[in-house]
Amino acid sequence: MVIETKYLTKLYGNKLGCQDICLSVSEGQVFGFLGPNGAGKSTLVKILMGLITPTSGEARLLGRPLGDLEVRKRIGFLPENFRYQDWLTGYELLSFHADLYRLPPNRKEARIKDVLEMVGLTGREGHRIRTYSRGMQQRIGLASALLPDPDLLFLDEPTSALDPLGRKEVREIILHQKSRGKTVFLNSHFLSEVELVCDRVAIIKKSQVVAQGSLEELRSGNITLDMRVGGITEGLLQALDQMGCPHKREGEKLWVEVAREEDIPLVAQRVVQHGGLIYQLTPTGNSLENLFVNLVEEGGE
């Protein structure tokens, strides 16, 4: 396990930051952490990064307890509110972070060049950070997180200031890390982005984890087929009962629930067999966004 948390809790006086968070992430995974604003995403990341101390619970990163200094040499972090000393040049900032990571001097130069290239800032490192746009600042932040070639990379809203092209580049960096067996923990609001790069996802609501699993597991909740069918008969409805598919009917509108994607053509066949005329068939509820919205809405399950 690269990340392991057991009942991690943070209380601010009476207010809950996060509660009983149990997560596990194994090596080489890209793990997505989702939740509405104020749910506790950043609180969790800050606890793992050692910025705040948990009220109770424990966690291990790369097999070491929180606070272990040695293991931090292998962890990279891009904070949500990234800001850097604007009186430094990009190069000086990377040099500063490289020194903090205790990179050996013979590797330092080469690494700085490499990460600049990875984030597309080669040629800009000589300018002061105060001249950088917000997107460039996020890129230099990402570069500094990549400096130690981290085995574990924490990215907190890493594309918030980037245009679509920039976001694509960050996705490529994440996938590149994954292809090299590195682990990435991603906090993001962009569900579509999470769907494109993550293997496993956890959803947090009101300081608690409400869902956790692989993307496939999470997306394969029940699928509702939104249909408009002419000529619905009792026989047709009974056939659906026999298939074990709950359904609801309003005139020509028919909603049928199926457990898996593979059942959709079977339902269509059965409807046609019983003389139904299918004018419309739209599967819904099979995306991360729907799951997220359902879970996170007030009074959601």
Add this chain to the structure above:
Amino acid sequence: MGTIIQLTLKEVLRRRIFLVIALLTIGFLVLYGVALYYTGKKFVIKPTGMSANDAIKLVIYPQMLALGLYFSSMIVSLLAIFTAVGTISGELDSGILHSIVPKPLRRGEIVLGKYVGYGLILVIYTSILFLSIIGLVYFFTGYYAGNIIPALLYYLLLSLTLLALAMLGSTMLSTIANGVAVFMLYSIGTIGGMMEQIASMMNNEALTNIGIISSLIIPTDAIYRMMITSVLLNDSNPVNLLNMGPFGSQHPPSEAMMAYIVIYLLLALWGAKKVLKEGYLMA
């Protein structure tokens, strides 16, 4: 820790405020020098009996020195406060510390690194200022204050103590709140010190107690008194002139006070590290 020290030094040297302070200090020294020049001149012209003039010189010159040291100690104090007042709170607000804290270094290293970085600049600046004042007095009036090195060390201790206090405040308060708080503490210390002076001239116990309490809350004035005692009361100046004027020292603070000050400084730094570790302002 060395990395943080280096960065802190870079930060101070690149800030324009540093240049402004340097220029203002030169302005202050020029003004002081001019004042000394005219003071010195006045006593050279009059050809009357040497002994009367010498006696007056022995009173006025030390006063001029004490005046110079008093106001420059204020400059140095304010510099110490305002350099460090936002060092941690500002970086927390801006998010800069969020990328430093998760690195492989201890919280104490961050606090100490900043302290040493700012401290180095303060020590250099303070030494130049102190020696300039001593030098200017000697140059224009021929009055040489003895015991310079111990006095310089007290002078440095003054700025370093305030620096530690400002850093502690910076972990707990916003930049402006911290500036106000430390400045007010410093003012309490200054006023308390004056009261103690007046009190011992008047033998008023209540005022003396107030003075002592304020020295415990903030010992910066006590440090000043130690310094001025060291400069004015030594082998070169056997006459006790300390009773005269508000810039001197009626009863120089004791050695116990010295120990207290050192503990005070160390506690402030330790406190800063502790509060930073709790992540109070980081959420």
